[in-house]
Amino acid sequence: MLAFRxxxxxxxxxxxxxxxxxxxxxxxxxxxxxxxxxxxxxWEPAEEVGAEARALLPVARLHGRAGEARMHxxxxxxxxxxxxxxxxxxxxxxxxxxxxxxxxxxxxxxxxTVVMPADATDLAVRGLVEGLLLASYRFRLTEAGDSPxxxxxxxxxxxxxxxxRSLDVARITAESTRFARDLTNTPSSTKNPQWFAEQVAAEVxxxxxxxxxxxxxxxxxxxxxxGLLAVGGGSASGPRLVELSxxxxxxxxxxxxxxxxxxxxxxxxxxxxxxxxxxxRKDMAGGAAVAAATLGAAAxxxxxxxxxxxxxxxxxxxxGAFRPGDVVRHYGGxxxxxxxxxxxxxxVLADALAYAVAELAPDLLVDLATLTGAxxxxxxxxxxxxxxxxxxxxxxLLTAVSEAGESAWRMPLPADYVEYLGSDLADLYSAPxxxxxxxxxxxxxxxxxxxxxxxxxxxxxxAPSWAAAADAELTKGATGWGVRGLLRWLATLD
Ligand code: BES
Ligand code: MN
Ligand code: ZN
Numbered sequence: 001m002l003a004f005r006x007x008x009x010x011x012x013x014x015x016x017x018x019x020x021x022x023x024x025x026x027x028x029x030x031x032x033x034x035x036x037x038x039x040x041x042x043w044e045p046a047e048e049v050g051a052e053a054r055a056l057l058p059v060a061r062l063h064g065r066a067g068e069a070r071m072h073x074x075x076x077x078x079x080x081x082x083x084x085x086x087x088x089x090x091x092x093x094x095x096x097x098x099x100x101x102x103x104x105x106x107x108x109x110x111x112x113t114v115v116m117p118a119d120a121t122d123l124a125v126r127g128l129v130e131g132l133l134l135a136s137y138r139f140r141l142t143e144a145g146d147s148p149x150x151x152x153x154x155x156x157x158x159x160x161x162x163x164x165r166s167l168d169v170a171r172i173t174a175e176s177t178r179f180a181r182d183l184t185n186t187p188s189s190t191k192n193p194q195w196f197a198e199q200v201a202a203e204v205x206x207x208x209x210x211x212x213x214x215x216x217x218x219x220x221x222x223x224x225x226x227g228l229l230a231v232g233g234g235s236a237s238g239p240r241l242v243e244l245s246x247x248x249x250x251x252x253x254x255x256x257x258x259x260x261x262x263x264x265x266x267x268x269x270x271x272x273x274x275x276x277x278x279x280x281r282k283d284m285a286g287g288a289a290v291a292a293a294t295l296g297a298a299a300x301x302x303x304x305x306x307x308x309x310x311x312x313x314x315x316x317x318x319x320g321a322f323r324p325g326d327v328v329r330h331y332g333g334x335x336x337x338x339x340x341x342x343x344x345x346x347x348v349l350a351d352a353l354a355y356a357v358a359e360l361a362p363d364l365l366v367d368l369a370t371l372t373g374a375x376x377x378x379x380x381x382x383x384x385x386x387x388x389x390x391x392x393x394x395x396x397l398l399t400a401v402s403e404a405g406e407s408a409w410r411m412p413l414p415a416d417y418v419e420y421l422g423s424d425l426a427d428l429y430s431a432p433x434x435x436x437x438x439x440x441x442x443x444x445x446x447x448x449x450x451x452x453x454x455x456x457x458x459x460x461x462x463a464p465s466w467a468a469a470a471d472a473e474l475t476k477g478a479t480g481w482g483v484r485g486l487l488r489w490l491a492t493l494d
Contacts, residue, residue, distance in 0.1 A: 001175070002136055004129060004153050004167055006160035009043050010113045015081040017102060017114040018053050021090060022064040034084070040118050041156070045078060053082055060084060066094035067472065069105035083112065092123040096405050099131025100473040107136075107148035115156045122166040125155065129167055130405075130484075133174035134473035139185040169300065173404075173487055176296030177480035179203070183288040184465065184478030188264035188281040192237035193312035196263060196284060200242055200291050200310070209248055210298050215241040225311075225355070226329040227336070227347035232313035234268055234321030239313035241352070244291060244306075246298045251305035253493045256362040257294060257486070258352045260345045260369035261287030261312035268315045268341030269323050276373070282478060283345070285465035286368035287312065289482035296483065297490050304493040307360050311348035315341070327426045331355045334448065335426035343431035345371045346441050350448045357450040364393065364493075365449060365456040368482050374437020376463035384408040384461040384481065387442040389454045396492065397457055401485030405473065408459060408485070417443055 010016065018034035035050030052074075056062075060070045066088030074080055085102050088094035106112050116124065136148050157163055183191070183199060197214040204212045217238040220229055225241060232239030242261070262283035266272060272280070287310035294308040322328070326338045328347055332354040336347065349367055356365055375385050384401075386408045388394040394410055401408045417440055420432035428447055432440050438460045449456045464481040467474040 002133060002150060002153060004155060004171070006163055006167060007154050007156055008158070008160055009041055010115065010156055011154060012111055012113055013045070013079040015083055015106065015109045015112040016049065016079040017083045017085060017106070017112050019087040019098065019115070019117060020057060020062060020064040020084055021087055024057060024064055034115070037115055037117055041115070049079070049082065053084065056082070056084065062086060064088065066097040067101045069101040071105055081109070090124065092127040092403070093405055095124045095127030096131035097472050099128040100135035103132045103135035103148065103150065106150050110149050111152040111154070112150065113154040113156060118158055120157060122163055125157065125163045126166045126170045128155070129170035130174050131473045133171070134177060135470075135475065137178055137181060137475045139477060140182060172296050172299045173484055176292040176299070176487065177483045179295065180285070180288040180292035180480035180483050181478040183291070184282050184285045184480070186281070188314070191263050191281065191284070192314060193232070193240040193261070193263055194237060196261060196287070196310070196312050197240045197242050200244060203295050204244065207298055209246060210295070211245050211247070213243045215243070223331070224329070225331050225351045227331070227351040228311045228313055230322040230326065230328045230338070231262070231315055231344040231347050234316040234318045235314035237314050239311070242291070242308070242310040242312065244294050244308040244310070246294055246306040248301065248303050248305065250303050251494070253364070254305040254307070254360070254362045255364045255366065255490065255493065256356040256360055257290040257306060257308040258349060258356060258365070258367035259287035259290035259308070259310050260284065260349055260371065261310040262345060262348070263312060263314045265315045265342070265344065266317060268321050268344060269317055270341040271317060272342060279466060282466055283370050284312070285370050285478060285481065286461060289368050289461070289480065289486065292480065292483045293486035293490065296487050300487070300491070302490050304490055306490065307356070307362065309352040309356060311352045313344070313348055315344045330448065332358055334428065336428045336430045337423040337426040339429050339431045339433070343441070345369050346444050347430060349445055353445060353448040354450070357448070357452050362452065363455065365452045366397070366459070367445070367457070368459045368461055370462040370465050371441050371460040372438040372462055375460045378411070378438060379409055379463060381463045381468070382407050384459050384464050385411045385438045386457060386459050387411050387413055388457040389413065390457070393455065393457055397485070397489050400489035400492065404484035404488045406481055406485045407464065411439060411442070413443060413446065414439065421447070
């Protein structure tokens with residue numbers, strides 16, 4: 001992995017990265033940034049390089065906007081390359097975008113030295129490092145192809161020790177996101193429920209405070225996880241329930257995270273058409289995000305207790321598959337009539353939510369799921385749909401998600417639609433005929449939240465879990481959506 005060092009002065013003269021702001025070009029004459037930046041360093045080539053960098057801005061047609069990056073070659077000079085990057089208004093998001101642009105512009109470099117402005121905050125360092133790491137991600141199966149050469153980054157700051165926690169937080173956040181992206185990108189020929197559970201268990205290893213329990217089909221049957229067993233019934237690879245827990249000594253708040261873990265979604269007997277099925281290996285992205293965020297919280301030593309539940313199943317067709325019209329008995333006894341076997345996610349989540357409420361009695365309950373195609377119909381392909389009855393809790397999560405550089409929008413839980421859930425055969429229809437996609441799915445889940453009803457958040461993140469093309473810190477494919485936002489939010493709890 002890309003190695004970062006915080007240093008007080010440039011130590012290597014290969015590629016020097018100079019941040020520029022939109023106002024750098026309009027200032028006239030004197031030693032403005034980036035020249036001023038270099039002048040603050042007691043570094044020998046500073047004056048010459050600074051003057052050149054300043055003269056370069058108009059010639060290179062740079063505006064200092066976040067996302068701009070231009071390499072300037074100095075064949076006879078030392079350093080031999082100057083890379084000018086725009087940092088926009090200098091907030092964390094701009095630095096994250098700048099870091100991502102830097103990763104792409106410097107992908108052929110082996111090492112770069114980034115000179116930060118004298119007033120660079122912790123958030124600037126964090127944004128730069130996260131952007132760089134997230135945009136440098138490559139899925140391991142294809143790594144041989146176009147892996148970036150960049151292996152070392154020196155970040156020049158006035159007081160290196162002051163930013164070391166910020167650097168650690170950025171590294172752990174990016175590393176957690178990498179774990180979620182890797183799981184989600186993995187083909188379903190490898191990724192069955194058992195494999196997914198093993199990947200999580202392997203990360204737990206002997207980290208004090210972290211434990212994992214994986215329930216096998218026999219145990220799920222004995223305890224009444226009927227939704228998970230119904231959905232997993234059609235597959236040769238049986239379902240599993242991962243229960244991951246982070247229990248630090250001082251914690252006062254207990255959060256349960258639940259993530260949908262469908263390792264492939266064919267739609268089952270209500271089979272999906274070809275284009276809709278193509279990417280259904282990503283249907284465990286919610287489970288990957290909550291697992292990764294929990295491991296990240298442990299790595300950051302966050303003082304909050306977390307229990308993470310990932311119901312894992314493959315939604316297949318076979319003689320063992322569940323059928324439309326079947327009645328499923330969920331954990332705790334509520335029943336649902338299957339209207340469409342493609343509405344499988346809510347069935348496995350229902351079991352996990354009911355189990356969390358009955359057996360874990362947490363303070364807060366949050367689930368993430370690639371639950372409906374309607375998410376992108378309503379909100380496009382970058383924004384998750386967030387549901388909660390609790391304004392404070394919803395607000396805190398929305399803030400964390402947006403500060404982390406992810407996007408979510410609050411959606412309603414309309415009282416008028418609740419009656420659509422009424423079934424003649426069971427307590428609930430799994431997917432009401434009146435539609436309402438993402439909204440009615442949320443209403444279905446709410447029925448399983450019991451006492452936690454107003455301390456629960458549901459996030460339908462079908463849309464932003466995947467990127468059709470690379471964009472800023474996102475790489476093509478799995479985005480790891482939710483890992484960054486959850487980690488930010490968990491860091492506000494104790
Ligand atoms: N996994 C899908 C939702 C999905 C669709 C995720 C597109 C990512 C991209 C989910 O299991 C599903 O099939 N939902 C159905 C529900 C319907 C049958 C009520 C849907 O949204 O069409
Ligand atoms: Mn489905
Ligand atoms: Zn699904």
